[in-house]
């Protein structure tokens with residue numbers, strides 16, 4: 001199936017020329033004659049990539065990019081800026097608004113194909129829910145978001161979902177809108193079955209449509225297989241629809257193999273320090289690696305509080321943290337448990353979550369290129385999360401590390417490419 005491209009260009013000569021170049025290169029093309037029209041079209045149809053001219057009547061390209069990034073249907077669609085005059089300051093501005101690349105007019109078939117291949121082949125990580133423990137919506141959490149864990153990794157038209165917290169509800173709507181009536185196949189990895197990681201599943205719309213297939217993987221819990229736990233949360237006492245009554249094909253499997261191969265995605269796992277059975281995942285895809293370890297307590301810090309012999313606690317803790325450090329080793333992006341501030345952690349030792357500073361220390365030592373502070377505590381408002389992020393950035397520079405730290409927020413998309421600097425939109 002050819003990739004569908006939307007070309008937003010006001011100049012009729014360039015519009016026709018570029019559209020025919022795109023068609024010649026094998027793409028299916030729709031055209032919009034101005035920014036406002038392009039935005040309208042992108043909201044109702046779904047496209048694999050959007051090419052936007054900068055100087056246009058009614059709405060210039062910068063505003064189009066900004067609006068596309070704000071809309072749920074287009075906030076992760078690759079956008080290429082297309083202009084005759086591409087100044088560095090314009091490029092920086094467009095990138096900061098969320099553009100993925102640039103094309104110089106007039107564009108040749110080869111450079112167009114290369115730019116689109118590059119935009120379409122990058123790995124995109126999107127955050128749909130970043131809150132730990134329980135959903136915490138409200139005016140104090142609007143910037144980072146109140147939904148519980150759900151993250152997607154997109155590559156070459158395939159979506160891998162990490163956890164089914166309440167953030168998966170909106171993801172389901174977006175995936176279904178993108179797929180229209182075509183069958184949708186998605187894979188979902190569950191880290192563990194605490195409420196905040198599975199509670200959104202009954203609200204995942206694609207699971208209700210007969211043409212769709214949802215494969216779910218996760219650990220067998222202490223006493224039952226994953227399938228039974230997911231069915232349990234949809235017992236009639238808790239929810240009006242049983243899992244077996246969802247019309248989609250739902251396949252639930254306990255994680256047993258060392259490596260799960262899902263097309264181009266290779267997934268390995270390790271056990272976390274968290275009550276019950278909890279997994280952390282490492283995903284290798286499109287030449288990049290991502291570690292996802294949302295609920296885990298750094299052993300070395302925990303033992304400092306629970307063992308009398310501090311030196312022994314330090315040594316033992318470090319060796320017990322080795323598995324997590326191996327999971328995170330050199331990854332392009334680590335999405336990790338940074339639930340508490342060091343002060344909050346002191347009264348929550350043994351709760352199965354980490355202080356942000358311990359987490360960032362581990363990420364820095366393991367050489368993670370970027371660390372997304374994740375699983376924000378429901379007691380933390382937006383300003384508190386800001387302070388936590390700043391504290392962690394300072395720590396990385398004190399440690400002389402190179403890990404780039406940011407606080408994951410709902411609706412954020414991070415583009416990753418092999419051997420190239422990545423950027424958070």
Ligand SMILES: [Zn+2]
Pocket residue numbers: 192194274295
């Ligand atoms: Zn948990």
